[in-house]
Amino acid sequence: MEKPAKTNFEIQPLLKKRWSPRSFTDQPVSKETLQRIFEAARWTPSSSNDQPWRFIVGQKGDKTWDMIMETLVDFNKKWAKLAPVLALSIGKKISDKNGRPSKTFMYDVGQSVAHITFQVMQEGLFIHQMGGLDTHKAAEIFGVPDEYQVITAFAIGYKGEPNLLQDDFADMEKSERKRKPIENLVFEEEFGKTSAIFD
């Protein structure tokens, strides 16, 4: 099953193809593929080149995968059990540059996971990010220091068919993808006034 973005303007093919499935086949992701995926994250831009992103990565069958699974909310546990790779994104709250709280570490970490996403799509895999996890529990069981914050979890794998999922998730898997109209997102002169780009 494919769910390409129904775009009004043509976008890069990997971006068009990208979506967040919940069904994954049991095919593992090779070590070499994971090396490239996290190398892509490493080259993300960041404020003052602070590079505040850290990751914890588990592969199905190992201890880390089980530990990450334990931190997910029940809703996510039900489908993420299919995923061959589970990972956590973590941000450093303090800037390396000046030792003060970073205003943009969440923004920077979000970018790094987007860079992971592009490499994941390049590899023929898919990624599904999750805000639904107990970030405090995750920090505790992995011994994350106080100056860091667990932000999201994400599942990576080869996309499976909806019938691998429970009925309610299978329905969600087939539902249409929706976005706000571009006119409500891109402005000029004042907030809320649509940019003339879209006239």
Add this chain to the structure above:
Amino acid sequence: MEKPAKTNFEIQPLLKKRWSPRSFTDQPVSKETLQRIFEAARWTPSSSNDQPWRFIVGQKGDKTWDMIMETLVDFNKKWAKLAPVLALSIGKKISDKNGRPSKTFMYDVGQSVAHITFQVMQEGLFIHQMGGLDTHKAAEIFGVPDEYQVITAFAIGYKGEPNLLQDDFADMEKSERKRKPIENLVFEEEFGKTSAIFD
């Protein structure tokens, strides 16, 4: 001048080619190109599909470009004056889903600018993001409502040669790109223990 990432593992060509130049030629960016760039942002994934990203976009010579320029710190004003496009990223702090403060809006907006980045590279353009701006002034002059937060500015254009810049910026333009070792970023079992992916 090219500054491809000196990667240890091969990554997607647009990610490898990407960097954040300060020199831009005076070639404008077409309306159609900008349509595709912001369409790419529209299809970014987000927590609960909240889509908390908003953008204000100016093109050199218009009122919005001048207004964004006014919000930049002096350091950025000096080089960003070359950029044919200046934009602001803005995040909605309150989740549409439940009316409560969003824990991930900064992360989501960071992702959307990364999606913009990927489309920008696809178009043969470059982008340089900036944390150095007066976000409160920007909120004031553009009438950004309280439930939104101005996060970053960014410049987009066709890359120019370093000699278009002042001497100090020209030197920075030619300096080597650096990143932390991957071993310090990707862990398993406990925070700080390098993932066996990199053994």
